[in-house]
Amino acid sequence: MxxxxxxxxxxxxxxxxxxxxxxxxxxxxxxxxxxxxxxxxxxxxxxxxxxxxxxxxxxxxxxxxxxxxxxxxxxxxxxxxxxxxxxxxxxxxxxxxxxxxxxxxxxxxxxxxxxxxxxxxxxxxxxxxxxxxxxSAARREDLARLGDALERLTPDYRDVILLRQLEGLPFAEVARRMGRTEDAVQKLWVRGLVALRRALDGSP
Known part of the structure; x- marks a missing residue:
């Protein structure tokens, strides 16, 4: 934090x-x-x-x-x-x-x-x-919480969220970067967001 x-x-x-x-x-x-x-x-x-x-x-x-x-x-x-x-x-x-x-x-x-x-x-x-x-102070704390939560994700979940959500890359480019199909990346992204919400909420 x-x-x-x-x-x-x-x-x-x-x-x-x-x-x-x-x-x-x-x-x-x-x-x-x-x-x-x-x-x-x-x-x-x-x-x-x-x-x-x-x-x-x-x-x-x-x-x-x-x-x-x-x-x-x-x-x-x-x-x-x-x-x-x-x-x-x-x-x-x-x-x-x-x-x-x-x-x-x-x-x-x-x-x-x-x-x-x-x-x-x-x-x-x-x-x-x-x-x-x-x-604004709470926002800084939220940003730190986001960093903490991302660190708790698996590397694949973390990478797809960084590339798609934080860099704003299209799925085709995310797929190229990760060496996966576009369909696989989209499914991984959905699961990653669920895992991120749980991490932010402190759920196991």
Whole structure:
């Protein structure tokens, strides 16, 4: 679960005071959120030929190193900063995968914009128009819950939901990506949505 705005602020204060355990707990609370974004980006750019969990772990290591330079004071500011750190890790992965080790700031900026767009799109799908600040906080928690629930699904269910629901790909492209027939993918998608609803409800 992502932290509430109040707990994020207190966690930031403790981390800035030198409490490394508080910083670790604060970063850990964003794991599912970052995993969700990493899965979408890796699926788009690398056809899922990388482990999102490894990328997020590297993001946390980099965030620990860079934390003294972070000046934000809110949960939203921290989420935005972590997306930027994640973008740097993803850009490095893309360069390595395609054999171009030279740093490309434009690539990092492009990935960061895509991460921001993915985060906003998912959040909009979890909310209603005209949300209040308290509803926005609940929406952030819902996004983290979605990430947690997706992590509990089987890989096939998770992949079909990411490709169809979160990337908005047509069934034909989802079938191509997953190496299945279009009919099989449609049936898998329906079962996956049922499993996701159960996971979100906490059902076994």
């Amino acid at each position: 992502s932290p509430s705005p109040e707990s994020a602020v207190s966690g930031l204060a403790a981390a800035r005071a030198g409490d490394t355990a508080a910083l670790g707990r604060l970063l850990e609370s964003y794991r599912s959120y970052l995993l969700l974004l990493a899965r979408i980006q890796i699926g788009r750019r690398l056809q899922s030929k990388a482990d999102p969990a490894d990328v997020v772990q590297d993001t946390f290591l980099d965030a620990h190193r860079q934390f003294p330079a972070f000046r934000g004071e809110t949960a939203d500011a921290l989420a935005a900063w972590l997306r930027r750190v994640l973008a740097g890790q993803l850009a490095h992965l893309v360069r390595r995968y395609f054999g171009t080790e030279a740093r490309d700031v434009r690539l990092e900026q492009s990935i960061e914009q895509e991460l921001d767009s993915s985060s906003q799109s998912i959040a909009r799908g979890l909310s209603h128009p005209g949300t209040s600040p308290s509803e």
